[in-house]
Amino acid sequence: GEDVEQSLFLSVREGDSSVINCTYTDSSSTYLYWYKQEPGAGLQLLTYIFSNMDMKQDQRLTVLLNKKDKHLSLRIADTQTGDSAIYFCAESGYGIYNQGGKLIFGQGTELSVKP
Amino acid sequence: GAVVSQHPSWVICKSGTSVKIECRSLDFQATTMFWYRQFPKQSLMLMATSNEGSKATYEQGVEKDKFLINHASLTLSTLTVTSAHPEDSSFYICSARKGRQYNEKLFFGSGTQLSVL
Numbered sequence: 001g002e003d004v005e006q007s008l009f010l011s012v013r014e015g016d017s018s019v020i021n022c023t024y025t026d027s028s029s030t031y032l033y034w035y036k037q038e039p040g041a042g043l044q045l046l047t048y049i050f051s052n053m054d055m056k057q058d059q060r061l062t063v064l065l066n067k068k069d070k071h072l073s074l075r076i077a078d079t080q081t082g083d084s085a086i087y088f089c090a091e092s093g094y095g096i097y098n099q100g101g102k103l104i105f106g107q108g109t110e111l112s113v114k115p
Numbered sequence: 116g117a118v119v120s121q122h123p124s125w126v127i128c129k130s131g132t133s134v135k136i137e138c139r140s141l142d143f144q145a146t147t148m149f150w151y152r153q154f155p156k157q158s159l160m161l162m163a164t165s166n167e168g169s170k171a172t173y174e175q176g177v178e179k180d181k182f183l184i185n186h187a188s189l190t191l192s193t194l195t196v197t198s199a200h201p202e203d204s205s206f207y208i209c210s211a212r213k214g215r216q217y218n219e220k221l222f223f224g225s226g227t228q229l230s231v232l
Contacts, residue, residue: 004158042121042208042223043159088159103149103221107158
């Protein structure tokens with residue numbers, strides 16, 4: 001079945017770049033997403049990438065997709081203490097029309113930003 | 116932006132009682148809502164997909180008689196945990212899909228922490 005894996009923890013210093021990695025198994029994934037979860041809160045969609053793209057940049061966020069290796073990464077430039085949160089990658093489990101809307105999430109990476 | 120309101124934020128109940136969690140899309144119509152469950156330090160697990168006006172589709176291993184889902188209107192879905200037990204203690208999050216757009220975009224509620232004593 002579909003599976004999404006992430007490392008559980010990442011610690012960086014304020015001002016450094018953070019790179020959070022994710023691997024997935026479903027080769028039919030159409031969209032891949034990054035969500036941010038702050039303590040006690042819901043998920044916030046940070047960004048997403050369509051599977052025919054290699055890279056997407058949105059301000060401090062850069063998403064890289066290696067479809068051949070089924071590897072997705074999220075780079076946060078100039079990481080701030082406010083970026084401390086859990087980051088989930090997710091892939092859509094259905095095909096291109098995605099009518100089901102079913103998302104498969106990774107375990108989440110807890111990002112800790114030290115001043 | 117689109118807002119999804121989930122209520123209550125936390126609830127403590129006695130074993131054997133039922134708990135209802137509401138998920139509302141405040142400024143858009145959500146034909147599809149999803150219910151997830153999250154254990155501490157673990158990923159979100161999809162429990163069921165709720166379509167307005169029809170029966171929910173449950174994921175494998177999720178007891179539909181225990182987790183009752185009702186999606187009676189385009190802005191409200193409810194999850195009722197019936198005869199709750201301590202092992203049902205978890206963080207439950209709903210999400211709503213806005214329209215039927217080609218690009219998938221979900222909006223999430225703030226979650227409900229359920230503690231069953």
